[in-house]
Amino acid sequence: MKYSKATNYALHTMLYLAVTSPNQRVGVQPMAEKLKVSPTYLSKILTQLVKAGMIESSPGAGGGYKLPPHWEEISFLDIIHAIEGPVSLFDGCLNDHPDCLIQNVMVSAEEKMEEELKQKKIAELAKKAPPVL
């Protein structure tokens, strides 16, 4: 029961873009160096973020990744869902009956966490963040 490192990488790259260059394109290499992860692996994660609309990409020379116009609205939850998928963290019931009391409790607790993650924006953190991240 842990969030994946991929989610961790995704959150950090988003913050990186928000802090250093919200409008300028950045390639994978500098970010991969910063996070000490291989560029190819990080690019997989970034592709997922692109598909979820969390960042924009352009190939070719001078290309790279950039935050989208609505970047200031992007929340932690958005990014997490982009990587982990929209799945609930509890697996459903073991017996056959339809309305599982345990499931209900777990889901409602999860929703409390998600409310918090939805309120927290990357942009908000970028203001507080030191230049080094």
Added chain:
Amino acid sequence: MKYSKATNYALHTMLYLAVTSPNQRVGVQPMAEKLKVSPTYLSKILTQLVKAGMIESSPGAGGGYKLPPHWEEISFLDIIHAIEGPVSLFDGCLNDHPDCLIQNVMVSAEEKMEEELKQKKIAELAKKAPPVL
């Protein structure tokens, strides 16, 4: 990013004990049948619960598992921690700096969920639960 099935089994057995026989000993087999899991595997999980003080056990003929005296105070969070350990669901920071903004957000969100899980007691559910679970 999911809670383990072991946690799911643990929650269900606790509710099972609370609903059917808070004071009487029950062996592994009937519970394993109910949950459709092998008795040996379930017993591993139950042993973890014993060590965490969530249930009491006695070996030998007529033995089995039973809820402890303070069972009405046992929360979802207690049970989850007994199985998953006390670990945070976020892995910590990637860079070297000490005070990770991202980590802080994740942890505080997690705490919101835990507050909810701490308030929800098995006993409370047992009252609402149908006899079949």
Added chain:
DNA sequence: CTATTAAAGAGTTATAATATCTATAATATC
């Protein structure tokens, strides 16, 4: 056309979850 950079696919390794099997220890009943 060429250099650069993202995307996609296949495959590998590592780690953790899930489960099984066997042996051991403890207890009640006879």
Added chain:
DNA sequence: GATATTATAGATATTATAACTCTTTAATAG
């Protein structure tokens, strides 16, 4: 005390998922 019953412990196997690599393809700027 012998036997049946039940939990506990250890080792091991299996499966699933995460984490990562390598290689190829596609797109774009100059």
